[in-house]
Amino acid sequence: MERFNLDGEKIKPLTICLIGGGGFIGSHLCEKLLYKTQHTAIIIDISSTKIKHLLRPYSCWFGRVQFHEINVKRDTLHRHLEPLIAASDLVINLAAICTPANYNTRPLDTIKSNSVDAIPVVEFCIKYKKRLIHFSSCEVYGKTIGSFLPKDHALQNVSELYLLKEYDSPCIFGSIDKQRWTYACAKQMIERLIYAQSALHSLEFTIVRPFNWIGPRMDFIRGIDGPREAVPRVLACFTGNLLRGKPLKLVDGGQSQRSFCYIKEAIEAVLLIIENPARANGKIFNVGNPENDVTIKQLAELMIEVYADVTKQPASKFTTIDVSSNNFYGPGYDDSDKRIPDMTIINRELGWKPAMRLRTILKLCLDHAINEYKSAIKNECDSLLEF
Numbered sequence: 001m002e003r004f005n006l007d008g009e010k011i012k013p014l015t016i017c018l019i020g021g022g023g024f025i026g027s028h029l030c031e032k033l034l035y036k037t038q039h040t041a042i043i044i045d046i047s048s049t050k051i052k053h054l055l056r057p058y059s060c061w062f063g064r065v066q067f068h069e070i071n072v073k074r075d076t077l078h079r080h081l082e083p084l085i086a087a088s089d090l091v092i093n094l095a096a097i098c099t100p101a102n103y104n105t106r107p108l109d110t111i112k113s114n115s116v117d118a119i120p121v122v123e124f125c126i127k128y129k130k131r132l133i134h135f136s137s138c139e140v141y142g143k144t145i146g147s148f149l150p151k152d153h154a155l156q157n158v159s160e161l162y163l164l165k166e167y168d169s170p171c172i173f174g175s176i177d178k179q180r181w182t183y184a185c186a187k188q189m190i191e192r193l194i195y196a197q198s199a200l201h202s203l204e205f206t207i208v209r210p211f212n213w214i215g216p217r218m219d220f221i222r223g224i225d226g227p228r229e230a231v232p233r234v235l236a237c238f239t240g241n242l243l244r245g246k247p248l249k250l251v252d253g254g255q256s257q258r259s260f261c262y263i264k265e266a267i268e269a270v271l272l273i274i275e276n277p278a279r280a281n282g283k284i285f286n287v288g289n290p291e292n293d294v295t296i297k298q299l300a301e302l303m304i305e306v307y308a309d310v311t312k313q314p315a316s317k318f319t320t321i322d323v324s325s326n327n328f329y330g331p332g333y334d335d336s337d338k339r340i341p342d343m344t345i346i347n348r349e350l351g352w353k354p355a356m357r358l359r360t361i362l363k364l365c366l367d368h369a370i371n372e373y374k375s376a377i378k379n380e381c382d383s384l385l386e387f
């Protein structure tokens with residue numbers, strides 16, 4: 001069936017090279033591309049676990065998907081990466097170390113992964129005149145101006161001091177010993193490099209700044225499909241604790257705020273960016289849902305409520321516990337106080353506005369997690385009882 005973009009132009013099938021396309025966002029984006037469009041996906045990643053279902057032979061999209069197991073960091077001569085970029089119409093770079101527990105404990109890997117490793121991708125896009133959609137992060141905004149004011153200061157309620165705008169807000173990071181900011185700083189550096197290259201070499205680019213997209217397949221449950229000692233992002237931390245009936249840990253009291261957005265709605269925004277280059281080129285887009293702004297404590301309470309409801313248990317069975325960031329993440333951790341995206345630009349250019357409220361999103365995530373992990377958790381409990 002023919003499809004048309006926002007300007008009424010027929011959408012031509014594209015060959016899209018998705019670097020880091022086997023991760024959380026990549027797996028949802030590839031599903032969308034393969035199920036709902038005629039585009040071809042060339043997926044590059046070190047792992048295909050989350051996209052196994054897309055790689056089965058004899059599926060109706062089979063001729064439109066390829067997986068290449070490549071570690072872009074180790075492909076030092078770019079023998080594998082370069083020809084795949086050359087063969088594509090569009091490159092989407094998602095590859096990154098992007099879990100906060102790594103930022104202060106593996107600072108060099110974090111810096112390299114988020115900046116140095118992305119440089120060849122930018123250079124090949126220039127060399128072969130390919131359009132680039134680069135995944136940055138809302139973390140580039142860092143802390144808000146309001147975070148430096150006393151908590152009860154009247155200016156705290158002035159939205160100009162906390163609403164994050166692509167072309168107005170400053171990027172405010174902590175001191176160098178707060179290694180949490182290695183990620184944000186590396187993402188900012190590659191954004192600046194892309195921006196500078198576009199002026200010099202007419203690179204066609206779009207930068208996406210996701211604001212806490214959540215959904216099924218995000219990260220891993222410790223000790224089941226990921227290492228027991230690793231710390232995933234908050235959705236997976238809380239989900240794992242709920243599944244095991246353990247208290248949800250609130251870092252420094254869970255006072256930081258985040259705006260959560262459902263992955264499938266966010267993927268609609270990415271598809272609009274892909275298919276409307278005239279509107280998206282040269283731009284930076286916040287992609288998030290400002291209506292779903294909560295403190296992490298509120299997130300924990302809502303997850304408990306929804307989980308108790310879904311599993312038909314009393315909410316009083318589940319608790320939270322305060323932990324210090326030093327104990328949870330180690331020295332050098334710091335936090336973004338508040339992250340509320342201004343949505344003017346993406347709404348104006350692409351007409352995108354997410355609608356799904358946090359309670360509904362959490363129900364979808366927890367339903368999925370219960371289905372996916374219940375037998376593994378049961379086995380774990382059984383073996384503990386035997387022991």
Ligand code: NAD
Pocket residue numbers: 019020021022023024025026044045046047070071072073074093094095096097098113117135136137138139209210211212213214219
């Ligand atoms: P993810 O960890 O699930 O996906 C990243 C993928 O990149 C993984 O599959 C990983 O194996 C791959 N990768 C990492 N290093 C690689 C290498 N050297 N070679 C090949 N593949 C490599 O994370 P995600 O949530 O899907 O995030 C994707 C991108 O979006 C990242 O750049 C991240 O910084 C950015 N982002 C995500 C969110 C969010 O809400 N999930 C928010 C802000 C920014």
Ligand code: UGA
Pocket residue numbers: 098099100136137138139183210211212213232233234235237238248249250251252254256258296335336
């Ligand atoms: C994340 C990551 O940096 C990136 O993946 C991404 O760029 C971006 O945000 C995003 O998803 O938009 P952050 O939101 O700090 O950063 O990551 P989470 O691990 O999801 O933590 C959110 C908040 O929950 C933090 O304040 C953290 O301290 C807290 N937290 C986390 C807890 O209180 N308890 C936990 O068990 C885990």
